[in-house]
Amino acid sequence: MKEPLFHIVKRDAVPWWQAWLVRIGAVVAAILACALVTVLLTGQNPVDVLLTMADGAAGTPRRLWALAQNTAILLCIALAVTPAFKMRFWNTGAEGQVLAGALSTAACMIFLTRFFTVENADGTVSAAGNVWLLYVIMIAAAILSGALWGVIPAFFKAKWNTNETLFTLMMNYVIIQIINYFAYQWSVPKGSGAIGIINLDSKIGWFAELFGQTYLINILIVVGLTVALAVYLRFSKHGYEIAVVGESENTARYIGINVKKVIIRTMILSGAICGIAGLLLVAGTDHTVSRETAGGRGFTAIMVSWMAKFDPLVMVLTSFLIVFLQKGAGEISTQLGLNKSFSDILTGIIILFIIGCEFFINYRILFNFGKKTSGKEVKTL
Amino acid sequence: MENDCMEEQRIPAIELRHITKRFGTKVVANKDVSLSVYYGEILAILGENGSGKTTLMNMISGIYYPDEGQILIGGQEVVIASPKDAFQYRIGMIHQHFKLVDVFTATENIILGLKDEGRYDLKKARGEVRKIADMYGFDIDPDKKIYEMSVSEKQTVEIIKVLYRGADILMLDEPTAVLTPQEAEKLFAVLRRMREAGKAVVIVTHKLHEVLAISDEVAVLRKGEYVGTVPTAEATETSLTEMMVGKKISLNIRRSEPKDPEERLIVAHLSCMNREGMKVLDDVSFTCYSGEILGIAGIAGSGQRELLETIAGLQPISYGGIQYIRPGSGIIENLRDKTPLEIRELGVRLSFVPEDRLGMGLVGSMDITDNMLLRSYRQGPSMFLRKKEPKTLAERIVEELEVVTPSISTPVRRLSGGNVQKVLVGREIAASPTVLMAAYPVRGLDINSSYTIYNLLNEQKEHGVAVIFVGEDLDVLIELCDRILVIGQGHVTGMVDGRTAKKEEIGLLMTKGREQK
The missing domain is CATH 3.40.50.300 (P-loop containing nucleotide triphosphate hydrolases)
Structure with a gap:
């Protein structure tokens, strides 16, 4: 008679510190696994590889700032998808909502700058005194367009119960084509198909440097957003409604929550924050727009949000981790002459361990050694 | 049994020995259950809601795996690790919730998923289905689509499905829950015919009169524990109730004049x-x-x-x-x-305690305080929640209704059914309806x-x-x-x-x- 070697049973709730212990253990195990794979596949010293990774991500002040800036943008988009996800509205359209925000920010910079400039004696232009109004318009345009791109699928979901996953995903392709169109229309020089840096000389519409740091404004805005969203989700009536709708639509109806209204309102919020991310990308870092502006972060953000179990504060950690891994992995491929794919393998291993360890937090594996008749010989992992 | 000389060494179709199944460390769904089912007999497994009847069935049919104990089929110890294993031992389970494809006909559903050697032969299968139906007295149209069927017809399809696959141990989980008394009577007639054909039948129920009407033996479970097996002929409603609930109860609910x-x-x-x-x-x-x-x-x-x-x-x-x-x-x-x-x-x-407590009345993942908030969170002009009153209410309900919970910040999903209900009813009554x-x-x-x-x-x-x-x-x-x-x-x-x-x-x-x- 063949007895199965093990079977799986559900665990009771484990205390939070135990859960975190498992997670830390998973990271350690992931690093060991990475080392092993490195030795086996490349013969390189695994310690060198890991050190190179850390160096690539945070080895110099410049790299540190870039790390912080990239973390901030990814975090911002992860924050954006979170309210929708908590409501079990699978917004896979963050990429497009970010692009919508980015496109309208760029449009404002391209077409409205001339209303906010004065011509200097030497023929150059510089910002007029009322240039703050341009920033207000840019912010409003980014938020509105992101929100619009988010609310369209929400409206269809609320009204006709369309599938939001597909709808939001398709909206990404629509905005990409729109950007392709305008990238051609507005290209400099005309016909090149790329917009290029907007206001390269006057820097009008660009976010100012703060204490000599280009990215500090971006980072501070995202810090503010993180706190605000954490408070909104945890302590506000809206946040409570989102949680109830996400857990059980029936319960929501039962206590008189207007589910449709909550879906639409939350997607406006989700899209608006994506729009802000687009603003930060165009006005804060890139100063141009293309179909690559969001760079797939609209999808990476989904993983960031999930790994943090939709907690904005934990997302700081998870988004940092992902960006760190990406930057570090990129460094390995250049420094050690390894294939770019190899760094992806390492990133994959680490993420697999981190996500996989959740299984061991929720379940136990019982091994069946020997006969079960006495019942005492069952070992527990 | 008719055959007296066989009485001595009858081998049970299924024998369970000291079966235990836990969910987490606190919930013991089945504790040390031992019982036997014989060919040519109908065994009723009787117990209140939540006494572990379905869990036990699921272990025999390979959906769960027991933590401890052994299962013997025809005297041989076996391992049933999947429904496929169960099928191999000729065990057929008819679940409370049917698993049929709506747009397929009865016959198509019956042969669905079978790995036959030969070709896909619907005509032959239809003949087989008719044969089984005639043999046991089922009333069925093999070409009727599932979505056109009544609940009782769907059940018939499920039963024929397991018979078609050659099951000679049939297990039915609460088969009469969705039937009218007339339909139930028809089902019983079929079950009796199966008994005559030498099949072992297990019927899970919490209805006493059904047990008395159809079974040969009754095994009683109480809160996951095996109380005992008695021949039906010697049992009465009172004696079975006693076994089921532990002590003789006269309900004696207080009732005042309106x-x-x-x-x-x-x-x-x-x-x-x-x-x-x-x-x-x-x-x-x-x-x-x-x-x-x-x-x-x-x-x-x-x-x-x-x-x-x-x-x-x-x-x-x-x-x-x-x-x-x-x-x-x-x-x-x-x-x-x-x-x-x-x-x-x-x-x-207007207060409402809905049937689906965790799916409608409460939010399972939220704690008791947050579930109190469901009724009152809108109060006040602020956009933020006020948790003070709901917290006091939660504490009061836990104390007055003796809700067993580690704390008021435990997710209600973790509470037992009775305690979940106390939280829900407590909240609805607190709204002074x-x-x-x-x-x-x-x-x-x-x-x-x-x-x-x-x-x-x-x-x-x-x-x-x-x-x-x-x-x-x-x-x-x-x-x-x-x-x-x-x-x-x-x-x-x-x-x-x-x-x-x-x-x-x-x-x-x-x-x-x-x-x-």
């Missing part, structure tokens, strides 16, 4: 459709009075849920009206086509928790609340309610006085709706 009853809720000619466009309520009219408990009796799925949900504003009404009469002033409010929020904003204090509706409020609860709930309902009645109680246990309805409204297939089939009504009389009324059709 004090100054006045009309509170008038339901007139109410009709509504379900999502599929079928009429689930048809011309239902009744009046609820303050200070009384109105019972609603009926076979499961006769429109009870829809009735309460239409009153609560959760289901669209296709015809008819619901009127609420304000206490004191006597002003009439029309509740038809109002959302739950609009009803509350009118100042109508004038109308309190409760759907199956004691389902799955142990005797003590059930009495806590009965007492709470009685207290509300004495405070002048109009209480609507949807129940399934007729004994409880008769002892608790002042009047009992009986519905069958969405029709009102009778209104009886709880003090004089007989169980048989209500039982008869329950089945009437179908005959009218």
